[in-house]
Amino acid sequence: MLKLMDLEVRRRNFTVSVDRLELDGSSVLLGRNGSGKSTLLRCIAGFIKPSKGKIIIDGVDVTDTPPALRVIGYMPQEQVKLPLKTSKALEYFAKKFNVDPSTILKESGLDYILEKEALSVGENQIMNVAIILMRRPKLLLLDEPTSNFDFINKIAFCRFLKKLSIPMVYVTHDPLEASLIADRIYLMENGLVKKSCTNLLKEKAEKMLEEFNLYRLLDSVADFPFQRV
Amino acid sequence: MKTSVLKTAVVIAAFSYPLILLTPGFLYPGLYLAPDPITPLVNTVVFSSIATVMAFPAALILAFYASKRGLAWITPLLTFSTAIPHTALGLLLLPLFTRLGFIDTAPAIIISMIVVSLPIGIGVLTSTFSSVQRSLDDFLQPLGLSDPQIIWMHLRAIPSGIVVSSLLMWLRNFSELGVFLIVANRPQTVGIYLFSIFNQGGAAASILYAILFGLIGLAFSFLLYLVSRGTRVD
Numbered sequence: 001m002l003k004l005m006d007l008e009v010r011r012r013n014f015t016v017s018v019d020r021l022e023l024d025g026s027s028v029l030l031g032r033n034g035s036g037k038s039t040l041l042r043c044i045a046g047f048i049k050p051s052k053g054k055i056i057i058d059g060v061d062v063t064d065t066p067p068a069l070r071v072i073g074y075m076p077q078e079q080v081k082l083p084l085k086t087s088k089a090l091e092y093f094a095k096k097f098n099v100d101p102s103t104i105l106k107e108s109g110l111d112y113i114l115e116k117e118a119l120s121v122g123e124n125q126i127m128n129v130a131i132i133l134m135r136r137p138k139l140l141l142l143d144e145p146t147s148n149f150d151f152i153n154k155i156a157f158c159r160f161l162k163k164l165s166i167p168m169v170y171v172t173h174d175p176l177e178a179s180l181i182a183d184r185i186y187l188m189e190n191g192l193v194k195k196s197c198t199n200l201l202k203e204k205a206e207k208m209l210e211e212f213n214l215y216r217l218l219d220s221v222a223d224f225p226f227q228r229v
Numbered sequence: 230m231k232t233s234v235l236k237t238a239v240v241i242a243a244f245s246y247p248l249i250l251l252t253p254g255f256l257y258p259g260l261y262l263a264p265d266p267i268t269p270l271v272n273t274v275v276f277s278s279i280a281t282v283m284a285f286p287a288a289l290i291l292a293f294y295a296s297k298r299g300l301a302w303i304t305p306l307l308t309f310s311t312a313i314p315h316t317a318l319g320l321l322l323l324p325l326f327t328r329l330g331f332i333d334t335a336p337a338i339i340i341s342m343i344v345v346s347l348p349i350g351i352g353v354l355t356s357t358f359s360s361v362q363r364s365l366d367d368f369l370q371p372l373g374l375s376d377p378q379i380i381w382m383h384l385r386a387i388p389s390g391i392v393v394s395s396l397l398m399w400l401r402n403f404s405e406l407g408v409f410l411i412v413a414n415r416p417q418t419v420g421i422y423l424f425s426i427f428n429q430g431g432a433a434a435s436i437l438y439a440i441l442f443g444l445i446g447l448a449f450s451f452l453l454y455l456v457s458r459g460t461r462v463d
Contacts, residue, residue, distance in 0.1 A: 045371055067370040074371040078364035083385035093372070128368065135372055 001167040002027075002044065002139055007053030009036075009043045016040050016191040018053070023186075026161075028170045028178040028199075031188030037171045038077065040188070041143050044169065045074045058138045073132030075142040079121060080128050087114050089131065097134045104130050122153025126160050133166070140168035146177065155209055179205040247447055254440045259433040266438055269422035276335065276418065277402035280342030285395050288350030293380050295351065296358040297366055304355060308348035315345065315407025326412050337413040342402040350398045357390035358383060393457045400449055 002023040009016040016036040029037040042048045044055055046067035055063045062070045082089045094101035105111045110130055113123055125145055132140065142161075146154045158180045161168070172178050178185050179201035186196045210216075254260075291307060294300045310318055322341060323332075331337040361383050369379050384391055406420030414421055419442065427435040 045367075047367065047370075068373045068375075070371060071373075072371050074367060076364035076367040078362055080362075080364045080368040082365070083382060096372075096374070096378075132372065137371075141371075 001025075001058060002169065003054070003056040004044070005054040005056070007040075007043070007055065008051045009039055009048055010051045011039055011048075014039070014191060016043070018193055021186070021193060023169055023184075024167055025183035026168050026170065026181055028172060028182035028185045029188055029193075030172060030175065030178045030185050032173055035188040036191035037188045038143050039191075041074075041141050041169060041171050044139075045072060045141050046070050070139075071135070071137055072139045072141055073129070073135065073137040075125070075128060075132070075140070075145045077143045077145075077147060079125065079148060081124065082128075082131075086116060086119060086127060089127070090114070093131045093134050097136075099134050099136075101130075101134065104134050107133075120153060122149055122156050125149070125153075125157055129160070129164075133164070137166070140164070140166050142168060142170045144171055144173070146172075151213070152215055155213070176205060176208065180209065247443070251440055251443045251447075254436040257432055257436050260437050261430075261433060262437055263426040263430055263434045266419075266422065269417040269419050272338075272416045273403055273418040273420075276338045276342060276416075277399050280339045280346060280402045281395055281399045283339070284343040284347045284350060284398060288347055288354055288394070288398065289380065289384075291347075292351050292354030292358055293376075293383065296355045297379075297383075298376075301355075304351065307351050310344065311348045311352075315405065316411055317407075318344065319408040319411025322408065322412055331412070333413055333415045335416060338409065338416065338418060341408040341412060342405060345405050345408060346398040346401040349401045350394055353394040353397055354390070357387050357394060360390070361386050389456055393453060396449070396453055396456065400446075400453075404446075 002021075004018045004021040004023075006020065007016075007018040014036065016039050018040065029040065031037045039048065043050055046062070046065060050063065053063070054061055057070060057072065067074070084092060090101045090105070094104075102111065105114070110123075110126060113119060113127060116123070119127060129140075146157050149157060154177070158177060161170070161181055170178075170181055172181075179199055182199040182202075184196060185199050187194045291303065295304050295307075319341070322337075322344065326332050326337050326340075329336075331340070365382065365386065366379060369382055374382070404420070405418070406424065409418055409421050410424070414425075417425070423435050423438055423442070426438070
């Protein structure tokens with residue numbers, strides 16, 4: 001689906017290099033702050049021109065193609081707040097992409113948001129993904145999309161993404177999030193993809209989420225693992 | 230304690246500035262109102278409005294590309310005229326206007342106003358666009374939106390910024406004198422009118438109008454303050 005060949009991205013005092021990488025399904029770029037994962041994602045999106053190498057999406061070389069023509073969806077790190085009301089925003093993009101928004105919203109389990117005036121950060125981000133999906137992108141690029149979410153919103157968003165049957169590259173520094181979403185995890189360090197592995201922790205991560213969801217546990221469980229005061 | 234003394238001093242200074250400018254004029258002996266201030270006033274309002282309507286879209290597009298598409302380097306090319314005396318600007322326009330037969334005509338006034346207000350508009354709009362989060366642009370570009378569509382989205386995010394910048398451009402046009410002294414003494418605009426009644430009747434004939442324009446400026450400044458107070462960038 002996504003092929004990176006001999007790619008090099010130069011930034012001030014920093015270089016991101018990828019010899020050869022083929023990404024399919026849900027791929028997570030996991031790495032600490034400053035490891036180069038966001039730079040690599042912005043390069044795949046077309047915001048940064050690589051100094052060498054090729055980016056191939058769905059068999060097409062898009063290295064010199066502007067972001068608008070790559071048929072991708074990009075979710076930046078910073079929360080995107082569209083300057084339109086929810087219903088107006090969906091109406092606008094549905095008209096632009098000539099789709100029926102209700103189908104997308106139903107698929108995303110978001111039909112209820114049309115009635116809402118104000119959305120929570122999680123709902124807003126899910127709505128943005130729904131807008132991206134209206135374009136029927138070939139690839140979804142998500143740059144730490146849950147970085148300012150609370151736990152509940154984070155879980156809701158990750159579960160929403162898991163339901164999508166679209167290839168995606170997801171950037172995060174959170175191993176739990178990575179294990180929850182990824183089919184395959186790529187570890188980045190100092191601008192290089194150091195290691196990769198198939199994610200065998202998906203189910204375990206789901207279980208862990210349940211186990212550590214104190215919000216739900218404290219609300220519903222009587223005495224396990226906590227004792228009521 | 231120190232902060233509050235400074236704060237008081239700031240408030241006193243703020244009140245003193247317009248008072249020092251606007252009140253001593255009344256002490257001048259033999260003040261009178263020269264005739265027909267209306268025609269130059271109407272001329273200036275009309276020409277300022279036309280020039281603003283013409284210059285604003287250009288300022289908008291230039292500012293967007295300067296702040297959001299990596300063309301920040303074009304800004305000095307478009308704003309350098311703010312750093313030179315406007316009489317010099319008039320002298321720079323003079324050969325062109327003479328060639329076109331525009332001297333002392335409405336087109337000379339409108340073009341001159343566009344020349345002086347465009348840099349102001351670009352400067353204000355560039356910083357207004359810069360205040361919109363980059364993530365909005367990053368999100369919209371891959372969706373395949375064209376630049377005009379992205380500009381429209383940005384404008385929806387900064388409605389007060391748009392009002393403030395267009396108002397500032399209009400005010401810059403309204404207050405212009407230097408260029409008109411060289412290329413357009415007629416049709417008469419307020420700056421030229423004040424200058425000519427001062428030349429003919431001295432300070433006594435012109436000071437009251439200067440105070441009047443000062444008060445109009447004060448009113449517009451408060452209007453700007455109120456509009457920009459409502460500026461909110463999401």
